[in-house]
Amino acid sequence: MSTQRSPRSSEPPSPPFPGRWAGPVVGLLVVGAALGTAQLAAAVVRASSPVVAVGDAVVDLSPTWLVETAIGLFGTADKAVLLAGVVVLLALSGCALGTVALRRPAAGYAGLAVFAAAGLAATWVRRADDPGAALPVVCAALAGAAALAVLLRSLGGPTAGSSAGPGAGEVEDRGADAAAGESGAGGGDGTGERAEPEGTGGRSGTDGAGEAAAGTAPTGTGRRFVLTAAGVLAASGAAGALGLRLPSLLGGPAGQPALALPAAAEPLPALPAGTDLGIPGLAPFTTPADDFYRIDTALSVPRIDASQWVLRIHGMVDRPFEIDMDELLGLPLVEADITLSCVSNPVGGQLVGNTRWLGHPLADLLRRAGVHAGADQILSTSQNGWTCGTPTETVMDGRDALLAVGMEGRPLPYEHGFPARMIVPGLFGYVSATKWVTDIKLTRFADEDAYWVDRGWAERGPVKTMSRVDVPGDFTRTAAGDVVLAGVAWSQHTGIEAVEVRVDDGEWRPAELARVPGPDTWVQWVAETRVGPGMHAVEVRATDATGYTQSSEEVETIPDGAEGRHRIRFTAE
Numbered sequence: 001m002s003t004q005r006s007p008r009s010s011e012p013p014s015p016p017f018p019g020r021w022a023g024p025v026v027g028l029l030v031v032g033a034a035l036g037t038a039q040l041a042a043a044v045v046r047a048s049s050p051v052v053a054v055g056d057a058v059v060d061l062s063p064t065w066l067v068e069t070a071i072g073l074f075g076t077a078d079k080a081v082l083l084a085g086v087v088v089l090l091a092l093s094g095c096a097l098g099t100v101a102l103r104r105p106a107a108g109y110a111g112l113a114v115f116a117a118a119g120l121a122a123t124w125v126r127r128a129d130d131p132g133a134a135l136p137v138v139c140a141a142l143a144g145a146a147a148l149a150v151l152l153r154s155l156g157g158p159t160a161g162s163s164a165g166p167g168a169g170e171v172e173d174r175g176a177d178a179a180a181g182e183s184g185a186g187g188g189d190g191t192g193e194r195a196e197p198e199g200t201g202g203r204s205g206t207d208g209a210g211e212a213a214a215g216t217a218p219t220g221t222g223r224r225f226v227l228t229a230a231g232v233l234a235a236s237g238a239a240g241a242l243g244l245r246l247p248s249l250l251g252g253p254a255g256q257p258a259l260a261l262p263a264a265a266e267p268l269p270a271l272p273a274g275t276d277l278g279i280p281g282l283a284p285f286t287t288p289a290d291d292f293y294r295i296d297t298a299l300s301v302p303r304i305d306a307s308q309w310v311l312r313i314h315g316m317v318d319r320p321f322e323i324d325m326d327e328l329l330g331l332p333l334v335e336a337d338i339t340l341s342c343v344s345n346p347v348g349g350q351l352v353g354n355t356r357w358l359g360h361p362l363a364d365l366l367r368r369a370g371v372h373a374g375a376d377q378i379l380s381t382s383q384n385g386w387t388c389g390t391p392t393e394t395v396m397d398g399r400d401a402l403l404a405v406g407m408e409g410r411p412l413p414y415e416h417g418f419p420a421r422m423i424v425p426g427l428f429g430y431v432s433a434t435k436w437v438t439d440i441k442l443t444r445f446a447d448e449d450a451y452w453v454d455r456g457w458a459e460r461g462p463v464k465t466m467s468r469v470d471v472p473g474d475f476t477r478t479a480a481g482d483v484v485l486a487g488v489a490w491s492q493h494t495g496i497e498a499v500e501v502r503v504d505d506g507e508w509r510p511a512e513l514a515r516v517p518g519p520d521t522w523v524q525w526v527a528e529t530r531v532g533p534g535m536h537a538v539e540v541r542a543t544d545a546t547g548y549t550q551s552s553e554e555v556e557t558i559p560d561g562a563e564g565r566h567r568i569r570f571t572a573e
């Protein structure tokens, strides 16, 4: 590990090359080449890119407390944070790998092999059923190795023609080593670091660092390296960009899913006038699909081909059967206005949305299968392996529990479960709203736990009566005087009876309720108050149709949903 420096006096003034940065740069380029190629391969075989596969595996293998902490810290950005984390880790590992590879190419290739093995393991954890899913990892490893080879060669390999192996050759070794010993001028700094490409074939034990002070070699090597690096970068970038574009170029499932939906057998009347108060800042009665909150464990959204989709209904039933999309769309479809909310929604949170769903009654499908007495749980599974346990009696009690295929008259967006998902008014999403559903098994709660139940959440998840202040926004400023207060309240399948508000801990005063099509949706509320300049607090509470009024007692989301009253502050000036 000796650092030998050539006497400066004998050196012509040439830029130090390669400097301490050469290793990291090579490593980053190798990682880039691997990821770009993987993206392209993933697009071709329609698998996940290794970054996503690793992220998926991290989620699967992480202990519950870690996943929950992450969700708590990052909220709905948890996926972006995780993927960014994987990329940052890869980049750092790349820097290390490149640095090592410059000294010992064999170690660099071994490092790549370790990454490939880890990537294959990660893919295996998720997609043991699909060997094609491993292809991106294999391609990534090969591309990484190829990039490493050409970069090492450009740094220290023989001049054109000779191909004894990556990094082989005396002439450039000398140049590189000499340059490594040089330091000072320019941005690079070789001090204390010696980039020493070791040829797989060419080096013969000579440490060229001391002897060589070839002034022109560094410059030539530098130019060659920069050109090679630019080539690798361009090729990786092109592969990655093509990989990202390919799904749409191939005309495969991308963007908005296409599926011709028949009209409902009994279309619902249009929403009654007055369901939406149209107050700026207030959640619209119908949540646009693009704004609908998204919660799921899927790092890459399943893109199911509707013509390939099949739902299997089996377990404790007399007549198990399978149904495909053609048959499903041939059955009578119904429409229903239903508000969906998440058990993880904190008081005042945004994990709730309302839309008009189109689907076939789940109860009809279950009757066709003939559910056995005692099968108290409908265990549904998504195409990506998430599971959900819904009480059979809730689905069978006559409410609009749907196998939904549409939202707002259009096919479900991929993010929201295309081509089919479950929706059950009155239950939190984690126990009712399986997206990309492909399997429904009748079983007993006593026999099987669904995904989140396994991770500490309640077996049953009926929604809780909740209300929210949207206007004024928390910590906003507004003019003193008359101030409009508005928000939403929900208690799906029970219905909201009344909403009250109070300002600055004063008297509770009734808010005015907008109209609703039924008990399964949220309801907008509005009130007015007159305030002077200063900071004010607004608190809301709802009373549902059973007569229950929200209390001030605060309950956290886990295990079965938050409780407490939403309270916001605003400043009048």
Ligand SMILES: Nc1nc2c(c(=O)[nH]1)N[C@H]1C(S)=C(S)[C@@H](COP(=O)(O)O)O[C@H]1N2
Pocket (backbone or CB within 6 Å): 292, 293, 294, 295, 296, 297, 298, 340, 341, 342, 343, 382, 383, 384, 386, 415, 416, 417, 428, 429, 430, 433, 434, 435, 436
């Ligand atoms: N396949 C699948 N379906 C799922 C989930 C999931 O993780 N995977 N999450 C559930 C949860 S917790 C909620 S709150 C709803 C959210 O539905 P949305 O993303 O369409 O709003 O989907 C449910 N369905």
Ligand SMILES: [Mo]
Pocket (backbone or CB within 6 Å): 295, 341, 342, 343, 344, 428, 429, 430
């Ligand atoms: Mo949820």
